[in-house]
Amino acid sequence: MTILQAIILGIVEGVTEYLPVSSTGHLIIAASLLGLDRPELKAAVDAFNIVVQGGAILAVLVLYWPEFVVILRGVIGRDGRGLRLAVNIALAFLPAAVIGVLLKDWIESRLFAPGPVIAALAIGGLFMIGLDQWRLGRWSPPIDRGKARLPAFRTAEVGLYDLTPGRALVIGLLQCIAMWPGTSRSMMTISAGVLVGMRPAAAAQFSFLLGVPTLGGACVYTLYKDLRATGAPPVEGAEPYPGMFAVLGVGPVVVGFIVATISAAIAVKWLVRFLNRRGLTPFGVYRLILSVCLLGLVAGEIVRM
Secondary structure, three states: OOHHHHHHHHHHHHHHHOOOOOHHHHHHHHHHHOOOOOHHHHHHHHHHHHHOHHHHHHHHHHHOHHHHHHHHHHHOOOOHHHHHHHHHHHHHHHHHHHHHHHHHHHHHHHOOOHHHHHHHHHHHHHHHHHHHHHHOOOOOOOEEEOOEEEOHHHHOOEOOOOOOHHHHHHHHHHHHHHHOOOOOHHHHHHHHHHHOOEOHHHHHHHHHHHHHHHHHHHHHHHHHHHHHHOOOOOOOOOOOOOOHHHHHOHHHHHHHHHHHHHHHHHHHHHHHHHHHHHOOHHHHHHHHHHHHHHHHHHHOOOOOO
């Protein structure tokens, strides 16, 4: 892998990780267009795509450091709000931690194919458009509040520190759907937050915080598996796997991590402002367009999966 290729993949990962558009779909396209989808590179590139998520985690840690301080104070018993938020993050993380470990290999072998990924992109787009219409009250009668007639959704404003454990668990359970490649973890957690009564921007903030243990666990686990597999043949008679760092180079991996950190920080700050103004529909439309483009690229054998 060249430094330029690492920069491009780092930008793609950082920008799309926290946007509800599926980082998986974008990385598949980017890797193929860069010529990194060759069989001898697949294992190393797949590991790289997950390990550079550590850059996205670092971006959230920096941007939301005040919230993490509140959480730490809550854990040591000095802040009630922080303790509630810590408990909610733990509850939302738990389902993915359990189900992810149990089903990871099965999902990779059965669902990481063009059909399932493209279907997840398209269905997710339609779901987000529909959810936004419901959120704005266009599918239900408005509620009178004095002279104003507001959509029912706007009578409930659940903030970041107002989540109940039950609502946090719902977000965690729906996050598990994102294990289907192409669905997008961010899409499911933000959408789940909206479903339990949060504004899109507040739901995105909870999604960012929840991404630290979720993505962090996946990042550490993948790095551990890659290092453990280094030098050991995956099957009897196969060539030994030299490892991600040997195949791609230490320099490109480090550069990709740094670029992912910077681009994720920019994307996170932009996303909160955008959701406040425009909601979820533009991302739903984008996902539909992306699914059609990916279908064409796969059919034309430009992108291989």
